[in-house]
Amino acid sequence: MYNYQIGTFSTYQINKYICQNIINILMSKETRKPGFAFGKENYRILIIGVVFVVIGYLLMIGGGSDDPNYFNADEIFSTRRITIAPLTILAGFVIVLLGIMKKSKD
DSSP: OOOOOETEEHHHHHHHHHHHHHHHHHOOOOOHHHOSSOHHHHHHHHHHHHHHHHHHHHHHHOOSSSTTTTOOOHHTTHHIIIIHHHHHHHHHHHHHHHHOOOOOOO
């Protein structure tokens, strides 16, 4: 087996270090108790965030016309579709992110 010097470490030392870390990672996963990825509160926050996103998309729908020759700019470019709906969707995404990032008490 060849042993090259890389900086202050030999390839043997680097390979030994990598193997030890892999073994430590595998051993730590075996000792973990199985369960859900998030706690109960995290799932509750995630569901609230998804509900906000769905409400935002529901606020955005509509505004069409049955007559193709008629264009109702007030309906399409209303405050509800241009401002409120996107902000609701953005708030939903932030809530989902908070639900993912929140530390579980378990």
